[in-house]
Amino acid sequence: MIVEDNKLVLNVLVFKHIQQKLRAYITTEDGLNRTRLCTKDRDFLTKYLHLKESPEFLYSTFDENLPNSMEVTLSTSVGEYKEGESCWSFSFLKKYYSHQLANYFHSLGMPVKYDFVSDTQVWVKTTSPYPNSTGYRVFTLRVQFNQLTKQPELMVMAGEIRSVFNTAISQPMFTEIPQGKMTWVIYKNNIFRYKYLPEDARRNLGEVFPCISLGLMHELKLKKPAPVKGNRYIKYWEEIEAFKKNYLQPESLLRIMDINQNWVTQNPLSLNASKFKPLQFGKGENTEPKYGMKMGPKHLVSDEVVFFFVLHEGDKALATTINDYLAGDKSDFREGMYGYINIRYNTVPHLSIVFNNKENPLPEIEAKLNEKFKNKQFETGKRYVAIYLSPHSKWTTNLQYKAIYYQIKEVLLNKGIVSQTIEVDKTWGSGRNIEKDKALLNSNFHFSLPNILVAILAKLGGTPWSLEPQLTDELVIGISAYRSRDLDRKYLGSAFSFTNEGRFRGFDCFRSNQTDELAGSILLAVKDYCEAHKTLERLVIHFYKNLSWKELKPIEMGLAELGLSVPVVVVSVNKNYSNDLIGFNLAHSHKMPFTGTYLPINNYQYLLYNNQFLSSKTTLNDREGYPFPLKISLQKFPPSSNEAVQPEAEESATLLAQVCRFSQLYWKSVSRQWMPVTLKYPEMLAQIVPHFKYADLPPMGKESLWFL
Numbered sequence: 001m002i003v004e005d006n007k008l009v010l011n012v013l014v015f016k017h018i019q020q021k022l023r024a025y026i027t028t029e030d031g032l033n034r035t036r037l038c039t040k041d042r043d044f045l046t047k048y049l050h051l052k053e054s055p056e057f058l059y060s061t062f063d064e065n066l067p068n069s070m071e072v073t074l075s076t077s078v079g080e081y082k083e084g085e086s087c088w089s090f091s092f093l094k095k096y097y098s099h100q101l102a103n104y105f106h107s108l109g110m111p112v113k114y115d116f117v118s119d120t121q122v123w124v125k126t127t128s129p130y131p132n133s134t135g136y137r138v139f140t141l142r143v144q145f146n147q148l149t150k151q152p153e154l155m156v157m158a159g160e161i162r163s164v165f166n167t168a169i170s171q172p173m174f175t176e177i178p179q180g181k182m183t184w185v186i187y188k189n190n191i192f193r194y195k196y197l198p199e200d201a202r203r204n205l206g207e208v209f210p211c212i213s214l215g216l217m218h219e220l221k222l223k224k225p226a227p228v229k230g231n232r233y234i235k236y237w238e239e240i241e242a243f244k245k246n247y248l249q250p251e252s253l254l255r256i257m258d259i260n261q262n263w264v265t266q267n268p269l270s271l272n273a274s275k276f277k278p279l280q281f282g283k284g285e286n287t288e289p290k291y292g293m294k295m296g297p298k299h300l301v302s303d304e305v306v307f308f309f310v311l312h313e314g315d316k317a318l319a320t321t322i323n324d325y326l327a328g329d330k331s332d333f334r335e336g337m338y339g340y341i342n343i344r345y346n347t348v349p350h351l352s353i354v355f356n357n358k359e360n361p362l363p364e365i366e367a368k369l370n371e372k373f374k375n376k377q378f379e380t381g382k383r384y385v386a387i388y389l390s391p392h393s394k395w396t397t398n399l400q401y402k403a404i405y406y407q408i409k410e411v412l413l414n415k416g417i418v419s420q421t422i423e424v425d426k427t428w429g430s431g432r433n434i435e436k437d438k439a440l441l442n443s444n445f446h447f448s449l450p451n452i453l454v455a456i457l458a459k460l461g462g463t464p465w466s467l468e469p470q471l472t473d474e475l476v477i478g479i480s481a482y483r484s485r486d487l488d489r490k491y492l493g494s495a496f497s498f499t500n501e502g503r504f505r506g507f508d509c510f511r512s513n514q515t516d517e518l519a520g521s522i523l524l525a526v527k528d529y530c531e532a533h534k535t536l537e538r539l540v541i542h543f544y545k546n547l548s549w550k551e552l553k554p555i556e557m558g559l560a561e562l563g564l565s566v567p568v569v570v571v572s573v574n575k576n577y578s579n580d581l582i583g584f585n586l587a588h589s590h591k592m593p594f595t596g597t598y599l600p601i602n603n604y605q606y607l608l609y610n611n612q613f614l615s616s617k618t619t620l621n622d623r624e625g626y627p628f629p630l631k632i633s634l635q636k637f638p639p640s641s642n643e644a645v646q647p648e649a650e651e652s653a654t655l656l657a658q659v660c661r662f663s664q665l666y667w668k669s670v671s672r673q674w675m676p677v678t679l680k681y682p683e684m685l686a687q688i689v690p691h692f693k694y695a696d697l698p699p700m701g702k703e704s705l706w707f708l
Contacts, residue, residue, distance in 0.1 A: 007265040008583030016258040017076040025061045025069040034059040097143040100256045113191040128163040129225040158239035163212040170205035181215035231626045233591040271596035275657035279465045290670040299463035303383045308351040311389040317439040333446040341457040386419040406691035418459040418706045451669045455708040458667035470500040474538040475529045478678025482686035494682030497525035502665045519554035542678035565639040572633040610660045627674040668708045
């Protein structure tokens with residue numbers, strides 16, 4: 001496909017209606033192959049069919065005239081329902097085409113299901129990463145209608161690989177598996193939730209094959225394969241091109257829709273280069289943190305800091321070698337801690353804690369920690385950092401080992417101590433060799449030290465780097481949420497506040513239903529900001545979803561009580577990179593558009609590219625990744641208004657650039673990140689706090705980035 005350099009190719013195909021008139025059969029009775037209509041369609045058809053009263057539900061079939069059904073034929077000229085119109089709605093036609101697509105792929109012997117928004121998911125056979133299983137690449141087909149032209153479109157999305165056991169659910173290997181661990185199953189090329197299996201399938205469990213889920217993986221002790229790295233754009237493009245060629249061109253599909261085989265193209269917009277100034281460091285500026293840190297951190301830690309180790313008896317030699325690195329006694333990292341983050345590396349004899357029980361180290365650690373506090377080995381006025389040498393990875397699938405990581409973090413935090421975890425297995429060299437009481441480490445260990453030291457600096461309240469001074473006085477607050485799969489706990493909302501230069505000011509966290517408390521935290525952050533800066537021109541909230549009026553109302557009321565008449569701008573960032581609408585730049589071999597490229601989707605929503613591909617870059621680093629675009633919505637609420645308006649073009653560009661800039665404030669690594677920390681940090685926090693024993697964080701736990 002040949003396109004102009006400045007155009008993006010979208011994973012969208014335009015199609016034409018084959019039928020100008022569409023016949024359907026409407027009934028009030030539910031049953032097999034019947035589609036329940038939305039409320040709007042039900043109300044229209046109630047009037048159109050002159051029904052005496054509106055039924056609770058109406059259903060439609062497209063292929064057969066059932067007893068007691070009502071035949072309706074309307075135009076496929078799409079439009080909103082108005083008095084006197086006689087055409088099917090957008091929602092009805094979406095259901096119709098989704099149904100026909102499902103029938104088409106079923107006729108090819110392929111498993112098909114609908115997702116929660118009535119998109120059609122088609123499972124195409126591929127290689128599975130698990131033994132004794134069949135893999136399926138999941139393609140999602142979304143029928144939509146162009147806002148301007150009203151033309152029907154088909155979005156083609158390439159999804160993850162799902163694996164299905166080749167062993168039926170009736171076999172002995174599943175005998176001891178709880179039913180709750182079974183999610184999706186396949187029966188005769190139909191995909192069902194196990195708990196909703198039809199009677200025919202329940203009578204033939206020898207033909208029911210379970211999909212591999214996280215629950216089954218834990219039960220059967222299956223190891224999750226490492227994520228596939230590399231350029232996602234190339235892989236995705238190849239997948240949808242092959243799908244189009246293999247399945248969207250046959251003559252049999254022409255009975256359903258006439259698909260244009262050229263992907264839709266669109267001219268994108270670009271953020272002005274002036275909005276991407278270098279990051280600010282202690283003695284200069286640079287666009288890259290890994291080079292800028294050589295000029296020292298932006299803001300130093302003024303307190304005296306003392307470091308100590310928490311380690312297993314068998315890792316003493318490892319601690320000794322790491323100590324040498326931090327002190328600057330190793331040739332491959334001469335800077336040491338002080339040379340890199342300007343914190344003097346200071347230790348105290350006999351302060352470190354050594355435990356013997358790897359399986360349950362917490363009782364030993366707590367007892368020794370309490371003893372040292374009782375003996376006043378921890379002095380008032382000093383800051384303490386525990387370097388925890390973990391014998392278990394925090395990403396382990398063993399829930400008992402995973403809990404240890406969180407328990408130790410909480411115990412230290414409650415004592416006012418921040419911690420930095422270093423995983424033992426990643427640090428020891430192969431064979432765990434010791435030479436003169438010192439461990440021989442992994443040859444790449446010194447490359448991880450910049451990340452470790454930057455995180456320690458941020459945990460202590462320092463600022464590794466910041467953005468340049470901004471022209472407006474505004475406060476930026478990030479609110480995100482996370483659901484723990486291990487604990488099945490409710491979402492936790494978090495409010496992080498930053499100045500628009502990126503200076504961290506604090507946070508609070510709540511359960512998802514604590515709307516008033518969340519609003520109160522935002523207002524407290526606003527009050528503290530105004531006391532320090534005197535003026536506030538705009539409140540910007542980075543939210544993980546669109547903000548509802550229920551959530552906004554207490555914020556606006558609080559602003560009024562504070563005597564502030566300022567606009568509230570809500571920037572909703574989808575936490576997952578856009579996996580539905582994607583634009584490709586085919587003029588480049590890697591197919592990834594420049595960073596700062598953005599595409600208006602509708603009046604309030606944008607697709608924003610935030611990646612390593614700068615206009616001055618000719619080569620890309622595979623280690624920095626190829627992230628898909630962010631999907632962003634902008635809502636601007638003028639003072640005392642409950643109606644959102646669309647920001648002006650220049651303000652929209654500034655807000656989108658701010659999202660890109662805040663992704664550069666990730667202080668857990670000196671490598672580029674692509675999600676703004678206003679959402680990344682709250683999510684990291686929400687991954688940890690549900691594992692804590694106590695619901696309330698200590699005061700220090702709300703004033704530092706201890707979770708990095």
